[in-house]
Amino acid sequence: MNASFRGGGRSVEFLDQINKASLVALTDAGIVSEDIASRIAAGILALIRAERGKPRQWSADYLDYEPKLLAAVGADASRLHCGRSRQDISATIARMNLRAGLLDECEALARAREALLSLASEHTRTIAPAYTHGVQAQPTTLAHYLLAFDDALTRSACRLRAAYRHVNQGPLGAAALTTSSFALDRRRLASLLGFDGLVENAYDANHLAPVDTSLEVAAVLGIAAVQIGQFAQDLHAQYAAPEPWMTLQRGELVGVSSIMPQKRNPAALEQLRVQSSMLLGEMQAVSLMAHNVRSGMFDYRAYDPVPSGRALAVFELLRKILGGLVVDKARALAEVHADYSTATEIADALLQRADVPFRIGHHFASALTDYGRSRHLSLREIPYGEAARLYEATASEAFPLDAQAFAEVTSPEYMVFGRKGTGGPQIPEAERMLARQRGELAADLAWTQSCRAHLSSAEAQLEAAVAAIVDRRSATSTTSASNSETTS
The missing domain is CATH 1.20.200.10 (Fumarase/aspartase (Central domain))
Structure with missing residues (x-):
């Protein structure tokens, strides 16, 4: 069997729906008469009832399904396949x-x-x-x-x-x-x-x-x-x-x-x-x-x-x-403190607070990082005096941040919750x-x-349409029986 026509589980249930929809459309178009359509519909529903609650005995391949419908309805069942x-x-x-x-x-x-x-x-x-x-x-x-x-x-x-x-x-x-x-x-x-x-x-x-x-x-x-x-x-x-x-x-x-x-x-x-x-x-x-x-x-x-x-x-x-x-x-914050990820803010703060060009502040923050790491110090463990001395050596001018400001701008809280841009962590x-x-x-x-x-x-509409096809046959049978009794 071709891979195209394998299928189980929901595929077989979907074939049921497709067969019902095809029958309704064929009946609406007058391609299949109401009498034949009702017999086909009854056959489709009977096959579904017979297999309800247990694994289907056929695949979703229509050529596997059709013989069972033919056995239930007769040769007219093949009309279901018109136009498809x-x-x-x-x-x-x-x-x-x-x-x-x-x-x-x-x-x-x-x-x-x-x-x-x-x-x-x-x-x-x-x-x-x-x-x-x-x-x-x-x-x-x-x-x-x-x-x-x-x-x-x-x-x-x-x-x-x-x-x-x-x-x-x-x-x-x-x-x-x-x-x-x-x-x-x-x-x-x-x-x-x-x-x-x-x-x-x-x-x-x-x-x-x-x-x-x-x-x-x-x-x-x-x-x-x-x-x-x-x-x-x-x-x-x-x-x-x-x-x-x-x-x-x-x-x-x-x-x-x-x-x-x-x-x-x-x-x-x-x-x-x-x-x-x-x-x-x-x-x-x-x-x-x-x-x-x-x-x-x-x-x-x-x-x-x-x-x-x-x-x-x-x-x-x-x-x-x-x-x-x-x-x-606490461990997450300690992980931040253990590294130099707040050094970014140093360059920003120098620019914002003392109008220090960004690249100068960036060079200083990078040099400060190298200094601290070489001595196994975290950023907050570097003495303020050493930071000021390193800035003066880098920028050839006095460090414009006092000790309090330097501690503030290098804190994770200041950096995270002081963000201003759309989409930030503030x-x-x-x-x-x-x-x-x-x-x-x-x-x-x-x-x-x-x-x-x-x-x-x-x-629900499909089920109602199929039920209507079956009901028309029942109504026709009832009318025929009544006419026969009247004639008798």
């Missing part, structure tokens, strides 16, 4: 799988972001080191870092929503690639299946759109995998220190060495990194399957072209880790960004609920 092909059925099932996966992924990512924002709200005043090139660069707050990560994940959520808009377009009725001589209403088919519109060009619907639509979804999930892998690495780096300032709660998130009893291994972080890498690899495989393949081939057209299981597992593991982080605020900005990001998260959750409600409504 396994090609557009396959393309439709793939889109239904993609959109279901996207909604699940959006919700799982939103749950992780909820945990992220909850953690950030607790640490707007927690000063922590930030790094560039793997080296401590400047102090910030833990909230500032977490809000940055949430902004990145919010962009991934936005990309998922954009991908959904492209995915939720109906290809059914395109048949093999040129539609058919049957006057099927493709927009009616799309509406019955909850699609927002059509992949209009029939050739595109089956042979081009399935490729780039799947690639788009895979690209979004690949980007999220990179973002989450980066976060895992950031956290994991803390474990290199004898006293990490950010750790994981004991339990399922932490492992103990089988031979070294003192070791507490951040097993969950390692798994987050590994699973993110595996997710990225799977998403790249989607590109490789579609690469260098002629249109119309089955290579890239599996029923479930971008499986969602790995992404859901990664998002859930991220949520658990965020809920299990233990932050030692508390008013952190609280503003937190409020905005909570609003964006709420909007994302509302969007997901709206999409699910739309699909539920479409499914």
Whole structure:
């Protein structure tokens, strides 16, 4: 069997919906009579009832399904396939799988972001080191870092929503690639299946759109995998220190060495990194399957072209880790004090308070750093007199900051909470960004609920339309019986 026509799980259920929608559209167009349509509908419903609650005994391949419908209904059951092909059925099932996966992924990512924002709200005043090139660069707050990560994940959520808009377009009725001589209403088919519109060009619907639509979804999930892998690495780096300032709660998130009893291994972080890498690899495989393949081939057209299981597992593991982080605020501040990341502020303060050109202040701060490190001193351990002497040697003028001012501008609190720019770690900005990001998260959750409600409504309308077809047969049978009794 071609890979294009494999499918289980939801794919078989989606085939049921496609068959119902096809029957309704065929009946609406008068292509199948009401009497035959009602018998086909009864057959479809009987097959669903017979398999309810147990694994289906057939795949989502229509050629596997049709013999069972023929056995239940007779030769007229084959009329259900008028105006369509396994090609557009396959393309439709793939889109239904993609959109279901996207909604699940959006919700799982939103749950992780909820945990992220909850953690950030607790640490707007927690000063922590930030790094560039793997080296401590400047102090910030833990909230500032977490809000940055949430902004990145919010962009991934936005990309998922954009991908959904492209995915939720109906290809059914395109048949093999040129539609058919049957006057099927493709927009009616799309509406019955909850699609927002059509992949209009029939050739595109089956042979081009399935490729780039799947690639788009895979690209979004690949980007999220990179973002989450980066976060895992950031956290994991803390474990290199004898006293990490950010750790994981004991339990399922932490492992103990089988031979070294003192070791507490951040097993969950390692798994987050590994699973993110595996997710990225799977998403790249989607590109490789579609690469260098002629249109119309089955290579890239599996029923479930971008499986969602790995992404859901990664998002859930991220949520658990965020809920299990233990932050030692004092250790985080000590980490900042142990290095020279507040030296940046010296040059700024000299310019702002004494109009010292920035590069002169920069040279002084760099020389001060070299001096202190060569003597194993932290910045706040360097005597003020030595700092003043070094400035005079560097700038050929008296040091314009007194001891109190020098201590003030080199403190982490002054540097972090005295920031002025939009998007900085200062508390008013952190609280503003937190409020905005909570609003964006709420909007994302509302969007997901709206999409699910739309699909539920479409499914209810489809069920009602099929029920009406069955009811017309029952009504006709009742009328015929009454007429017979009257005649007798």
